[in-house]
Amino acid sequence: MSELSHPDFLQQPVTALRGVGDALAEKLARLGILRVADLLFHLPLRYQDRTRIYPIADLKVGQEVLVEGEIISTEVVQRGRTMLLCHLNDGSGILTLRFFHFTSAQKYSLRPGVLLRCFGEVRQSGFKLEMAHPEYHYLKADDPEPIANTLTPTYPTTEGLQQRSLRRLIDLALEHVDELPDLLPESVVREHRFPPLAHELRTLHTPPSGSTIEGMHPHRLIFEELLTHQLAVQQARHELKQVQAPSLPESNHYWVKLRRALPFAPTDAQNRVISEITNDLQQAVPMNRLVQGDVGSGKTLVAVAAALHAIANGYQVALMAPTELLAEQHYQNLTHWLEPLGVETVYISGGQTPRQRRRKVENLLLGIGHIAVGTHALFQRTVEFLQLGLIIIDEQHRFGVHQRMSLREKGKQGDNYPHQLVMTATPIPRTLAMTAYGDLDYSVIDELPPGRTPITTVALNNERRDDVIERIADACREGRQAYWVCTLIEESETLQCETAEATATLLRERLPHVEVGLVHGRLHGSEKESIMRQFKLGEIQLLVATTVIEVGVDVPNASLMIIENAERFGLSQLHQLRGRVGRGSTASSCVLLYQHPLGKTARKRLDAMRNSTDGFVIADIDLELRGPGEVLGTRQTGDVRLRIASLLRDQHWLPAVQMAAREVVAKYPERVEALTQRWLQQPDGETATQFFQS
Numbered sequence: 224m225s226e227l228s229h230p231d232f233l234q235q236p237v238t239a240l241r242g243v244g245d246a247l248a249e250k251l252a253r254l255g256i257l258r259v260a261d262l263l264f265h266l267p268l269r270y271q272d273r274t275r276i277y278p279i280a281d282l283k284v285g286q287e288v289l290v291e292g293e294i295i296s297t298e299v300v301q302r303g304r305t306m307l308l309c310h311l312n313d314g315s316g317i318l319t320l321r322f323f324h325f326t327s328a329q330k331y332s333l334r335p336g337v338l339l340r341c342f343g344e345v346r347q348s349g350f351k352l353e354m355a356h357p358e359y360h361y362l363k364a365d366d367p368e369p370i371a372n373t374l375t376p377t378y379p380t381t382e383g384l385q386q387r388s389l390r391r392l393i394d395l396a397l398e399h400v401d402e403l404p405d406l407l408p409e410s411v412v413r414e415h416r417f418p419p420l421a422h423e424l425r426t427l428h429t430p431p432s433g434s435t436i437e438g439m440h441p442h443r444l445i446f447e448e449l450l451t452h453q454l455a456v457q458q459a460r461h462e463l464k465q466v467q468a469p470s471l472p473e474s475n476h477y478w479v480k481l482r483r484a485l486p487f488a489p490t491d492a493q494n495r496v497i498s499e500i501t502n503d504l505q506q507a508v509p510m511n512r513l514v515q516g517d518v519g520s521g522k523t524l525v526a527v528a529a530a531l532h533a534i535a536n537g538y539q540v541a542l543m544a545p546t547e548l549l550a551e552q553h554y555q556n557l558t559h560w561l562e563p564l565g566v567e568t569v570y571i572s573g574g575q576t577p578r579q580r581r582r583k584v585e586n587l588l589l590g591i592g593h594i595a596v597g598t599h600a601l602f603q604r605t606v607e608f609l610q611l612g613l614i615i616i617d618e619q620h621r622f623g624v625h626q627r628m629s630l631r632e633k634g635k636q637g638d639n640y641p642h643q644l645v646m647t648a649t650p651i652p653r654t655l656a657m658t659a660y661g662d663l664d665y666s667v668i669d670e671l672p673p674g675r676t677p678i679t680t681v682a683l684n685n686e687r688r689d690d691v692i693e694r695i696a697d698a699c700r701e702g703r704q705a706y707w708v709c710t711l712i713e714e715s716e717t718l719q720c721e722t723a724e725a726t727a728t729l730l731r732e733r734l735p736h737v738e739v740g741l742v743h744g745r746l747h748g749s750e751k752e753s754i755m756r757q758f759k760l761g762e763i764q765l766l767v768a769t770t771v772i773e774v775g776v777d778v779p780n781a782s783l784m785i786i787e788n789a790e791r792f793g794l795s796q797l798h799q800l801r802g803r804v805g806r807g808s809t810a811s812s813c814v815l816l817y818q819h820p821l822g823k824t825a826r827k828r829l830d831a832m833r834n835s836t837d838g839f840v841i842a843d844i845d846l847e848l849r850g851p852g853e854v855l856g857t858r859q860t861g862d863v864r865l866r867i868a869s870l871l872r873d874q875h876w877l878p879a880v881q882m883a884a885r886e887v888v889a890k891y892p893e894r895v896e897a898l899t900q901r902w903l904q905q906p907d908g909e910t911a912t913q914f915f916q917s
């Protein structure tokens with residue numbers, strides 16, 4: 224059957240498209256693209272402006288631009304690793320092109336005299352400008368290539384999937400865009416003057432000529448997504464009222480023992496939140512509570528107290544972390560605290576072999592294991608509990624309301640649903656929390672443990688890197704440890720990891736007496752764990768990392784944090800990163816390295832970081848600073864998992880969204896399912912379309 228004649232073509236699996244086999248389908252699935260329709264909702268990460276060629280003399284750091292020129296010299300250099308450098312001259316100035324990997328054919332063809340057109344991001348390298356791994360193609364002097372006359376979308380992608388292939392598939396899906404049903408009530412479309420759905424999607428994927436980056440805005444899609452989220456929250460709340468959970472009335476003798484053994488006393492805020500949780504657990508309806516606490520406020524201890532309450536009542540607990548790194552860390556902490564109490568912690572990791580896992584899984588099924596710690600590997604079919612009473616989800620923002628519901632479903636035993644506790648370090652204003660997590664009750668740990676010395680924060684121009692490196696040398700000499708977070712805000716994880724590798728190489732050279740370690744997203748779980756363990760033990764003194772360490776990592780001896788390209792991060796992410804230090808009693812500092820010149824908002828963000836260490840204050844400033852259309856280019860913490868909408872940025876829509884939700888339920892109940900399918904049924908993984916999220 225041809226594509227066109229199929230009535231429900233958009234609902235077909237992607238393999239229905241020409242040229243999509245199982246291997247490609249698997250890659251697409253990693254991006255959350257399962258059906259043809261999902262391609263239409265896979266929105267650009269950002270747009271590249273390839274509509275004009277920039278003179279090299281006018282380039283600014285951070286720009287993504289097209290340049291054209293002649294190669295005047297090419298060299299192979301050895302800086303820890305072999306690199307190819309080409310120098311491109313366009314008459315106005317000279318730009319270096321840097322290749323970390325290259326073939327001998329490339330070395331030959333990128334030779335002096337060759338004319339190139341390159342597209343890439345401009346970066347600072349010493350006093351010069353460069354592009355690392357630009358896209359390039361050869362030009363002929365007498366036959367200049369035309370340049371694009373419109374914006375080019377760049378899509379979030381995954382290893383081994385080229386932009387070009389994605390674009391081709393999206394184009395195929397666009398041929399059917401008119402078949403998508405409009406799911407918004409007519410009255411809403413009219414009132415807000417939304418364009419037809421197909422029109423908005425076409426514009427976003429294939430901007431008409433003359434479009435500007437600022438003009439790209441998916442208003443209608445944002446509204447739809449917020450509406451879907453709202454419907455899901457309402458439904459979750461409604462469903463919860465209908466079901467039951469085990470009531471856990473016994474007193475928590477384990478906690479009494481642990482508290483005596485702890486080297487510190489819980490803060491008043493921790494005690495208050497623990498008693499709120501205990502009260503919930505004694506009821507015969509499922510607890511569904513969100514605990515917010517600033518970085519370092521001691522959420523883990525609260526989670527442990529809750530877990531012990533369930534265990535003291537004869538139930539098991541699942542503690543789910545967003546990354547293997549954090550799961551491992553929780554496992555270590557829990558074992559340390561709970562083993563002496565005779566409470567058995569079991570670590571379930573995606574990386575374990577079936578044989579390693581079998582014993583652990585058996586223990587859970589037999590009830591010998593009391594707490595299972597892991598990532599969402601915990602909720603695979605093979606893991607079963609004898610009596611699961613409580614699910615704890617750490618770092619909320621990676622899980623959406625839908626995933627919370629499906630977890631609860633999986634933990635169901637007989638008529639009983641497990642209790643659920645959600646922990647998040649992202650302070651968001653209470654009113655917003657009520658909308659974002661409307662299906663949850665809400666507690667705040669609004670106090671830090673005593674004895675912490677405040678973190679000093681400074682912002683430094685990248686040119687002062689050498690001073691910073693000196694500072695690391697000093698800190699390490701005094702027995703302290705440091706983080707160096709380097710990032711490129713890139714759709715390509717490969718490039719991110721390469722940058723981290725290059726930085727680690729450079730720092731090793733510059734700091735020969737310092738033990739430097741490197742973690743990034745592409746290392747295997749066990750490699751990451753082993754490096755983190757060495758860092759924890761002090762065997763590694765300086766840890767170079769990508770943002771994998773953003774959430775939760777706890778190494779109290781680390782007291783110096785360097786964040787590169789700090790101007791590109793959102794405030795909440797900076798706050799999270801900085802929160803990795805200041806966790807012990809030594810005075811800590813955080814250095815925000817930025818590329819000159821700083822934009823106005825970026826400057827305000829860095830100022831906010833210098834002036835406050837309070838997550839709630841920072842969240843407020845974040846809100847103020849986020850003007851519509853401002854591109855941060857990073858995933859925004861503080862949001863539940865939405866693909867394009869941002870609860871913070873788009874909160875002005877919320878009253879209208881709530882009204883629309885009521886209208887849909889009353890007049891078009893059949894659309895709820897279709898909206899859910901369109902927006903919420905995503906597999907796990909990062910699918911946020913960052914451009915529109917910012």
Ligand SMILES: Nc1ncnc2c1ncn2[C@@H]1O[C@H](COP(=O)(O)OP(=O)(O)OP(=O)(O)O)[C@@H](O)[C@H]1O
Nearest residue numbers: 487488489490518519520521522523648672775777
């Ligand atoms: N009441 C307390 N007094 C002193 N230290 C505490 C107290 N509670 C927890 N801690 C310690 O403070 C550190 C931070 O705690 P924890 O890792 O639970 O923070 P968190 O709230 O999860 O922070 P983050 O969100 O940054 O991960 C840990 O080393 C923990 O042992």
